[in-house]
Amino acid sequence: MQHKVIDTNDVVIRFAGDSGDGMQLTGTLFADASALYGNEISTFPDYPAEIRAPHGTVSGVSGFQVHIGQSGVTTPGDFADALVAMNPAALKANAKWAKPNATIIIDTDSFDEANIKRAGFETDDPIAELKIEDRTIVAAAITSLTKESLKDSGLSLKDMERCKNMFTLGMVFFMFNRPLEYTDAYLVKKFGKKKPEMVEINKKVIRDGFNYAENIQAIANTYTIAPAKQEPGVYRNINGNQATAWGLIAASEKSGIPLFCGSYPITPATNILEELAIHKNLGVKTVQCEDEIAGICTAIGASFAGNLAVTTTSGPGISLKSEAMGLAMITELPLVIVDVQRSGPSTGIPTKTEQTDLNQVLYGRNGECPICVVAAHSPSHCFDAAFYAAKLALEHMMPVVLLSEGFLGNGSEPWKIPSMKDYPEIKAPVIDSCEGKFQPFKRNPETMARYWAVPGKPGLEHRVGGLEKNTAGVISSDPENHAKMVAERAEKVQRVANYIPDQTVLGPAKGDTLIIGWGGTFGHLLSAYHELKNEGKDVALTHFDYILPLPKNTAEIFANYKNLVVCELNSGQFANYLRAKFPQFQFKQINKVQGQPFIVKEIVDGINNL
Amino acid sequence: MKYTAQDFKSNQEPRWCPGCGDHAILAALTRALPTVCEDLGYSKERVVVISGIGCSSRLPYYVDTYGFHSIHGRAMPIATGVKVANPTLSVWEATGDGDALAIGGNHFIHAIRRNIDINVILFNNQIYGLTKGQYSPTSKLGQITKTSPYGTVENPFTPGSLVLGARGTFFARSLDSEMVLNQEIFVAAAKHDGCSICEMLTNCVIFNDGAHSQIADREVRADRTIVLRHGQPMVFGKDKDKGLILEHGKLKVVKIGEDGITVDKLLVHDAHCEDTSIQAQLINMKYPDFPVALGVIRDVAEPTYDDRVRDQLAEVKAKSPITCVDELLRSGSTWTVK
Numbered sequence: 001m002q003h004k005v006i007d008t009n010d011v012v013i014r015f016a017g018d019s020g021d022g023m024q025l026t027g028t029l030f031a032d033a034s035a036l037y038g039n040e041i042s043t044f045p046d047y048p049a050e051i052r053a054p055h056g057t058v059s060g061v062s063g064f065q066v067h068i069g070q071s072g073v074t075t076p077g078d079f080a081d082a083l084v085a086m087n088p089a090a091l092k093a094n095a096k097w098a099k100p101n102a103t104i105i106i107d108t109d110s111f112d113e114a115n116i117k118r119a120g121f122e123t124d125d126p127i128a129e130l131k132i133e134d135r136t137i138v139a140a141a142i143t144s145l146t147k148e149s150l151k152d153s154g155l156s157l158k159d160m161e162r163c164k165n166m167f168t169l170g171m172v173f174f175m176f177n178r179p180l181e182y183t184d185a186y187l188v189k190k191f192g193k194k195k196p197e198m199v200e201i202n203k204k205v206i207r208d209g210f211n212y213a214e215n216i217q218a219i220a221n222t223y224t225i226a227p228a229k230q231e232p233g234v235y236r237n238i239n240g241n242q243a244t245a246w247g248l249i250a251a252s253e254k255s256g257i258p259l260f261c262g263s264y265p266i267t268p269a270t271n272i273l274e275e276l277a278i279h280k281n282l283g284v285k286t287v288q289c290e291d292e293i294a295g296i297c298t299a300i301g302a303s304f305a306g307n308l309a310v311t312t313t314s315g316p317g318i319s320l321k322s323e324a325m326g327l328a329m330i331t332e333l334p335l336v337i338v339d340v341q342r343s344g345p346s347t348g349i350p351t352k353t354e355q356t357d358l359n360q361v362l363y364g365r366n367g368e369c370p371i372c373v374v375a376a377h378s379p380s381h382c383f384d385a386a387f388y389a390a391k392l393a394l395e396h397m398m399p400v401v402l403l404s405e406g407f408l409g410n411g412s413e414p415w416k417i418p419s420m421k422d423y424p425e426i427k428a429p430v431i432d433s434c435e436g437k438f439q440p441f442k443r444n445p446e447t448m449a450r451y452w453a454v455p456g457k458p459g460l461e462h463r464v465g466g467l468e469k470n471t472a473g474v475i476s477s478d479p480e481n482h483a484k485m486v487a488e489r490a491e492k493v494q495r496v497a498n499y500i501p502d503q504t505v506l507g508p509a510k511g512d513t514l515i516i517g518w519g520g521t522f523g524h525l526l527s528a529y530h531e532l533k534n535e536g537k538d539v540a541l542t543h544f545d546y547i548l549p550l551p552k553n554t555a556e557i558f559a560n561y562k563n564l565v566v567c568e569l570n571s572g573q574f575a576n577y578l579r580a581k582f583p584q585f586q587f588k589q590i591n592k593v594q595g596q597p598f599i600v601k602e603i604v605d606g607i608n609n610l
Numbered sequence: 611m612k613y614t615a616q617d618f619k620s621n622q623e624p625r626w627c628p629g630c631g632d633h634a635i636l637a638a639l640t641r642a643l644p645t646v647c648e649d650l651g652y653s654k655e656r657v658v659v660i661s662g663i664g665c666s667s668r669l670p671y672y673v674d675t676y677g678f679h680s681i682h683g684r685a686m687p688i689a690t691g692v693k694v695a696n697p698t699l700s701v702w703e704a705t706g707d708g709d710a711l712a713i714g715g716n717h718f719i720h721a722i723r724r725n726i727d728i729n730v731i732l733f734n735n736q737i738y739g740l741t742k743g744q745y746s747p748t749s750k751l752g753q754i755t756k757t758s759p760y761g762t763v764e765n766p767f768t769p770g771s772l773v774l775g776a777r778g779t780f781f782a783r784s785l786d787s788e789m790v791l792n793q794e795i796f797v798a799a800a801k802h803d804g805c806s807i808c809e810m811l812t813n814c815v816i817f818n819d820g821a822h823s824q825i826a827d828r829e830v831r832a833d834r835t836i837v838l839r840h841g842q843p844m845v846f847g848k849d850k851d852k853g854l855i856l857e858h859g860k861l862k863v864v865k866i867g868e869d870g871i872t873v874d875k876l877l878v879h880d881a882h883c884e885d886t887s888i889q890a891q892l893i894n895m896k897y898p899d900f901p902v903a904l905g906v907i908r909d910v911a912e913p914t915y916d917d918r919v920r921d922q923l924a925e926v927k928a929k930s931p932i933t934c935v936d937e938l939l940r941s942g943s944t945w946t947v948k
Contacts, residue, residue, distance in 0.1 A: 036945050185943075236944045250935045260695050262687070280923045281930030282938065285694055287919075290720035294687035297680070297717075301660070301691025304678055305699065309691070327681050417939045455676035455692070455699055458655040463620075463670050465679030466663075474622070475671070 004221045005177075010040075010069025011223055012077030013172060016094040017086030019053050019062040022165035026084075027064025028412075029169060033182040034068040035237045035414045038227025042067045042523065043239075044076030044597065045410045049267065049350045056110075056118035061093040068176075070228050072530070074523035076411065078599040081223075082175060084168055086110060086142070088119035088126050095130045103136040103219060105171060107164065109143035138218045142167055142209075149208040153201050163205045170209020177224045180206060233416045240379040240408035241268075243415070244312075244338060245275035247386025249282055252308050254387075255394055255426035260307040261286045262298030264317065267350045268406040269340035272312040292320035296337065300324060303333040304464070306430070306454035308390060312338040314406075315348060318357055319364070325399055326365045329489065331464040332441070332450050334393040334428065336386070337361075340404040343595035352595025353407035355519050355569040361401045362548060362577060368486045370493045372396070373547040375403040377522035380415035382408060385545065387423065392496055394428040397449040403547070405520035405569075407597050428452055431460070438462050440473035441485070447499075448492035494549050503551035507533065507540030513607060514561035516587075518544040518574055521598055525567055528603035539607065547574070550581065558585050563610060565590060567603055613644040613654060620674040631786030631812035632665060632733060636672055638792035639702075639731070643673075645793070646800040652700045659702045660689040662709035665740050666733035666812075669704035683714030686721040689728045690915075697916040700800060701728040708738050711747040711767055722776040724915040725804040729796070732769060732807055735814040736821045743817035755817075769809045770893035770907065774886045780806035781893070782906040785826050786813060791837060791904065798906050804914050825902045834897050838905040843876040846901050853877075854900075861891045863900060881909040 013030065017023040024045055035041045046063040053060030067077035083098045085091035087110040098104055116124055123129050127137060146164040147157065155163075173180060184203055191198040213219055238246075252259035261284065263273040277286045285307070289295040296311040303309035313321060318339045328335045341357045343349035361373050372392055376385035382404055389402040429444060431451045438460045441450050453460035462473050468485060470476040505514070506529060517525040522543050529541040542557055544550065558564055566575035567590040575587045590606040592598055618640040626632045643657060657675040661667035663682035670677030680688045685703045693701045710718045710732055721728070737755065738744040744757040748769065752761040773781045780802040782795040792810070799806035811822045825834040836846035836854070844854040851866050853876035864871045883889065892903040932938050 032943065036943060038945070038947065182943075230947045232947050234940060234944050234946050236939070236942065246935070246938060249938065253935045258695070260691065262691060279932075279938070280926035281932050282935070283923065283927070285919060285923065287690065287694060289687065290716050293684060294690075294717055294720070297684040297687035298691035298694070300680070301678070301688035301693075302695035303691075304676075304688070305658075305692040305695035307695040309695075323681055324684065331678075417944065420934070420936050420939075454696075455658045456656050456696065458653065461655055461675050463677035463679060465670070465677075466681050467679060 006221050006223050008223050008225060009071065010067065010073055011081040011176065011225060012065060012067045012079065013082045013084070013176070014063060014065045014080035014094055014097055015084045016061055016063040016090035017084070017165070018055060018090070019048055019060045020055070021062070021086045022162070023062045023064050023086070026165045026169050027066055029183050029186060030172060030178070031066045031068070031412065032186065032237055033173070033178050034066070036182040037179060038230070039068040039225055040071060040073035040228045041237070041412070041414060042073050042076045043412045044407065047351050056087055056089055056115045058089045058093045058119060061090045063094060068225055070226050074526045075597070075600065078601060082172065084172060086164070086168070088116045088121060091126055092119045092121065092130065095132050098132065098135060100134070103138060103175070103221070104132065105138045105140065105168065107142035107168070108139045109141050140171070140212070140216070145208070145212060146205060149205050150201065155201065163202065166202050166205040167209035170206040171213040173206065174210045174213035175219050175222050177222055180210070231416060235414050235416055237412050238380050238383070238415045239410060239412040240376065240382040240404055241271045241340065241410070242275050243380055243382035244376070244386045244402070244404060244409070245272045245279070247383040248276070248308070248310055248336065248390055249279055249284060250383070250420060250423065251387045251390030251394070251426060252284070253282070253420065254423055255308060255390070255428055257306070257308040257394065257428060259284045259310065260299060260302035261310045261312065262289055262302065263295045263312045264289050264292045266292070266314045266317045268342055268409045269312045269314040269317070269338065271409070272338060272340070292317040293324060296321040296324040299335055300328050300331070300333060303328070303335050304331070304455070306452070308394060309334065310336045310338065312340070314340045314342045315344045315357055316346065318360055322365050325371060326367060326369050327466050328399040329365070329369050329371055330466055330468070332397045332489070333399070334397055335399040336389050336393050336402055337399060338386070338402045338404060340406060340409045342406045349595045351406065353405045353520065353569065353597060354593065354595060355405060355521070356573070356593065357403065358547070358570065358573040358577070361403065368490065370490050370548065372398060372400045372493050372496055372549070373403060374400060375519040375545055375547055376408055377519060377543060377545060379408050379411045379413045391424070391426045392499070394426055395449065396447055396492060396496060397429060397452060398492060403519055408520045430454065432457055433459060437472070439471050440464060441469060441471045443488065443492070448488060448495055497549040497552045500546045500551060502553045503542055503544065503557055505540050505542045505557055508538065510560040511540055512538035512561065513540070513563040513565060513610070514558070515539060515541045515603070515607065516544070516564060516566045517541070518547060518568065521567060521569060524598040524600050524603060527600040528607070531600065531604050532607055537607070555582055558582060563588060565607060565610065567598070567606070569593065569598065611653060613647055615640040615644060617654060618643045618673055618675065620672050622671045624672050625668060626665060627816055629815040630665070631735065631810070631814070632669070634786045634789060635731065635733065635792065635810050635812065636669060638789055639796055640673065642793040642796035645797050646700065649797065650700065650800060656698060657700045657702065658692055659704065660685050660692060661704040662714060663740070664706040664709045666704050666706040667709060683709055683712070684717065685709065686714055686717035690721055690724070690726045693726055693728055693916050694919055697727070697920060703728055703730045705730060705732055707732070707734045707736060707746045707748040711769065711772070715747070719772065719776040722773055722778045722805045722807065725779055725912055727803055727805070727914040727916050729799040729806045730808065732809045733812045734769060734809050735812040735818055736766070737814050737818035739814045739817055768894060769807070771890065773807050774890055774893065774908070778807060778908065779804040779910045779912050780906070781809070781908045782807070783809045783811065784904050785811050785822060787826070788904065795906060798909065802909055803917070804912055825897050834901055835904050836901040838879045838881070838892065838903055838907055840879055840881040840906065840909065843873050843878050845873065845876060856888070861895065861900065881906050882911070884910055
């Protein structure tokens with residue numbers, strides 16, 4: 001077979017296997033090596049909720065998609081140029097994601113009768129049954145080759161088998177001409193001290209995989225993807241949950257107020273709590289609570305006592321926290337509530353991404369209870385989103401919801417590391433004394449924020465609570481007072497609009513079609529916008545990071561386009577919110593509620609078929 | 611600075627019903643706080659009172675310091691957050707049998723398990739008062755209330771047993787009207803490093819009047835209760851003529867002077883004993899077989915949650931090479947584009 005080396009701008013690789021096959025690690029190592037090599041990357045883990053779902057079944061397939069390129073990598077990619085399928089179930093679940101000219105690597109050792117049956121194939125020929133005979137199928141006995149490679153390693157047979165993902169990684173490294181040194185460094189860091197022998201074992205398996213792929217000449221094309229032309233600077237790879245945790249720590253440092261996180265583990269938000277728990281070195285206090293309600297309530301207590309308080313959760317957790325969110329709102333205490341949205345309702349599909357909690361965070365509380373809502377739009381943007389959510393909470397004395405998504409939390413991308421000196425100061429309205437008796441709900445006339453008198457300050461003793469109060473902090477069920485307090489609290493949230501940036505538009509300032517998005521769909525909408533522009537369409541894109549309140553110039557922007565198309569991963573929650581705010585405009589919708597991100601083509605086709 | 615009870619009284623008029631046991635508990639607390647502040651070196655503004663929802667949870671409004679009247683059942687986690695955020699505060703909690711043991715039951719046991727250093731006053735009137743008379747998790751089996759018109763068909767909690775089961779380090783019990791004993795208990799609770807649970811058997815004059823009168827009435831109280839003090843023999847009775855001994859591992863009521871029983875043969879109360887077996891029996895003593903135990907029943911030293919949090923922070927900080935966010939962002943794998 002003629003071997004061709006193809007220079008290309010970008011490729012998408014999808015790793016798929018049984019949930020115990022180590023595909024998340026394989027994909028992460030490939031992505032990290034590519035990022036360190038200098039490519040743009042975007043990743044998307046797609047894994048089942050069960051840690052070990054039934055072996056060999058389609059429901060137990062774990063996938064990890066990586067998009068690498070020289071430029072324009074804004075999403076993890078729609079369809080794969082290369083698919084690794086470690087068993088028949090992985091092939092069955094993922095064949096539809098392989099491009100027509102894709103290379104598919106399969107481990108023939110796992111394609112036995114039992115596994116083929118377990119995957120739900122009706123014949124003994126999965127390739128024919130899936131009608132993918134025209135793809136380049138690289139059929140390699142990966143498990144046997146791994147065992148052969150490690151026969152002198154001293155590992156048990158079972159442990160040898162567990163290294164098959166590293167053999168596969170070696171093959172894929174060959175296919176995409178990746179240098180091995182970054183992964184070597186990772187292995188030294190991971191095993192160097194505790195199990196030095198594992199460094200050599202893994203290095204050997206990866207190299208044997210690499211050499212095998214080269215020698216069999218079954219891989220017709222290999223690809224080189226030159227490093228991206230990136231802005232000068234120091235870069236790192238970061239996922240959304242890590243960026244969220246770091247953004248909160250950054251806000252704590254800027255404000256000089258210690259960070260407290262009260263949380264309960266829940267997929268896919270858990271690793272924000274895990275990440276914060278690591279950083280006790282920076283004074284972060286974390287309390288893993290007995291439940292979601294205790295998570296937010298410890299945070300409210302910490303806020304009352306003067307900390308920058310945070311609680312992190314996902315879908316069902318935000319439902320449980322609703323009552324306490326109302327308490328934070330009426331006591332006017334700063335609090336960041338991070339909701340890493342997942343597929344719902346109820347337990348839904350815990351590991352899959354969606355934007356379906358928007359209505360809940362906007363409206364899901366008893367009484368008149370508006371709460372500021374901010375959304376992150378990419379994994380690395382979670383840093384800024386968390387920083388500014390905390391800034392708003394502290395400076396305006398109120399709870400702020402930060403909406404992230406499973407897609408952002410688990411997805412990663414390279415990030416040009418910022419310098420903290422480029423971030424604004426955060427000045428919470430903390431007071432040490434006041435004239436006369438302290439009035440807890442006396443407000444700053446500009447922001448409408450009340451002042452923060454923290455326990456321990458003499459002369460400022462006061463009581464707060466869930467009961468309606470008057471400005472002096474005395475319980476009041478007076479009708480006029482209630483109306484006044486409701487209005488003041490709402491006005492305070494609205495005035496945040498004076499402190500957030502104006503909404504911007506990508507593309508012509510006036511025209512035919514405006515694509516409107518929010519949150520984690522940004523990369524897909526940006527790609528769709530570029531494609532449509534290249535097709536010659538009169539199209540622009542505006543993407544919202546601030547949901548409540550909306551930027552002040554929102555209506556001005558909307559007035560400049562004939563078609564307003566709201567694209568989101570729900571049945572139209574943001575579209576309906578906009579309709580309520582701006583009844584003068586007609587909004588069209590492109591929606592998807594499959595627990596999966598958009599495919600760029602879906603948006604492009606959607607706009608073209610309007 | 612020396613304080614008086616008056617310094618801790620707020621300008622708010624208590625809105626409890628006339629004759630409600632809560633008035634007396636508030637009075638005991640405001641009288642105990644000057645001693646707490648003096649003995650432990652707290653200034654008034656470092657005292658914080660947290661509550662949930664219910665009649666008892668109105669208490670923060672009547673104490674002139676920092677207060678937080680929160681939501682139903684959640685006083686424990688809010689108090690936990692306050693104490694972890696600022697361990698130099700003296701954190702108090704007012705809660706009831708519905709607030710702490712029904713809707714807040716989960717938080718109650720976990721705060722005790724963690725041994726967070728807070729002082730909890732558990733007002734136990736065996737009824738829901740604020741919602742006007744429904745049975746609670748401590749209502750007696752068969753009790754007739756608005757939601758159990760034919761009597762309840764469920765067993766009540768014994769709060770002290772729950773505390774022991776959650777590996778509690780401090781448990782005291784008293785009656786609302788025991789003004790002197792209650793001040794003593796609150797001071798002991800404040801001095802105890804860890805989660806102190808003070809169960810106050812409280813009378814609800816409107817919806818459960820006389821719930822505790824069988825043991826609490828003045829004329830019978832001395833014979834039907836026993837006040838336990840660490841290191842002292844277990845004597846009780848109007849004439850101080852009765853006591854408790856341990857026989858075959860079980861508590862037994864004896865009469866001093868009968869069957870050769872003298873005071874020095876009586877059991878001596880050991881509140882500091884880690885083993886819970888005798889304390890568990892004391893907690894479960896019920897009239898008419900036994901006197902009901904009052905006073906500090908368990909007071910055992912163990913590291914507190916907030917101390918451990920603080921120590922771990924200091925330990926990790928001392929070892930870590932990362933001292934600021936700029937260093938954090940540049941830690942681990944990075945690469946430079948020129």
